[in-house]
Amino acid sequence: MAEILALGISHYPPLSGHDDRMATILRRMLQNPDLPAHLRTPEGWPEGMRAEWGEDEGLSAAAKHRAALVGWMERTRAALDAFRPDFVLLWGDDQYENFREDIIPPYCIAAHEKFTFSPRADNVWGETDRVYELPGNRTAAKMLATGLIEQGFDAAYAYKPLHHPLGHAFTNAIFYLDYQRKGFDYPIVPFAVNCYGRKVVSQRGGVPAFDKAESDVEFDPPAPAPWRLFDLGAATARILAESPYRVALLASSGWSHAFLTAKHHYLYPDRTADRRMYEHLRDGDYDVWRQYPAQAVEDSGQQEILNWLCLVGALSALERKPQETGFVDTWIFNSSKAFLIAPPG
Numbered sequence: 001m002a003e004i005l006a007l008g009i010s011h012y013p014p015l016s017g018h019d020d021r022m023a024t025i026l027r028r029m030l031q032n033p034d035l036p037a038h039l040r041t042p043e044g045w046p047e048g049m050r051a052e053w054g055e056d057e058g059l060s061a062a063a064k065h066r067a068a069l070v071g072w073m074e075r076t077r078a079a080l081d082a083f084r085p086d087f088v089l090l091w092g093d094d095q096y097e098n099f100r101e102d103i104i105p106p107y108c109i110a111a112h113e114k115f116t117f118s119p120r121a122d123n124v125w126g127e128t129d130r131v132y133e134l135p136g137n138r139t140a141a142k143m144l145a146t147g148l149i150e151q152g153f154d155a156a157y158a159y160k161p162l163h164h165p166l167g168h169a170f171t172n173a174i175f176y177l178d179y180q181r182k183g184f185d186y187p188i189v190p191f192a193v194n195c196y197g198r199k200v201v202s203q204r205g206g207v208p209a210f211d212k213a214e215s216d217v218e219f220d221p222p223a224p225a226p227w228r229l230f231d232l233g234a235a236t237a238r239i240l241a242e243s244p245y246r247v248a249l250l251a252s253s254g255w256s257h258a259f260l261t262a263k264h265h266y267l268y269p270d271r272t273a274d275r276r277m278y279e280h281l282r283d284g285d286y287d288v289w290r291q292y293p294a295q296a297v298e299d300s301g302q303q304e305i306l307n308w309l310c311l312v313g314a315l316s317a318l319e320r321k322p323q324e325t326g327f328v329d330t331w332i333f334n335s336s337k338a339f340l341i342a343p344p345g
């Protein structure tokens, strides 16, 4: 009989590196030639940001950030192991990795037979030749694509990778759920969402190039609307709830990103907007999520929260509130990170 476990984590890339590089994105943003003079040194930063940077350029804050994130990864992994899913469906963004100029699907289900990938060089595990080889679940992925298409969601699907074995939203989720390196062999069904929208090709789904003014950038068409992704997640949950599978649904992403938040000169994330969305999620106010405007997502640099819109749509369809949630707040480590565990009743 079908059962669904709902989970949400972050895939923050610097977590796979060492503490002295945890603030690497902030250091990059400090190179912005248009950064106002008063923000170029900690003296001009907001008080909380200065405090987190401290006397050691964020090194002790990095250890605390890591401990908070790893603690949540372990709790999430324990929930996954207790549930023992047939496969894990991951909603994650593709940041100009697998999808590039030749095709940007609004969302795409990876119905691959298997996935092969490795952690980046100079990683915190000291691994130089580690290879993860995980099975997919083509039958389930095709069943899901069929169900979505029949319900009017014209889902793209793929049987093999295009430009990249597997984007970091998916691989980092596995590396972090396996942070203690005890192994991870659940089959996976990656479900890529075009979160970066207007910045997916124009900014290569990454940090601004700072080689021209934002007004001179030729932006791409937008990401799918938040309400549509909410409905997509809801339909996904309903289809899987009627299936023969035990499925873990997992959203993989941080929320507001400093490097996407123009109103903060790309220096720190919109923690206030994230906190507000977190409280609505924790309290089960899912309608607020469905009604969240696309413009608000972009203004707050929350492009990646679109992955979580799928998850929240699923929770709404399942009429389920989270059992545990966590919010890891930061000024200097690029993005707010949220966590969620919602097991079946």
Ligand SMILES: [Fe+2]
Residues within 6 Å of the ligand: 011, 093, 095, 169, 253, 304
């Ligand atoms: Fe990402």
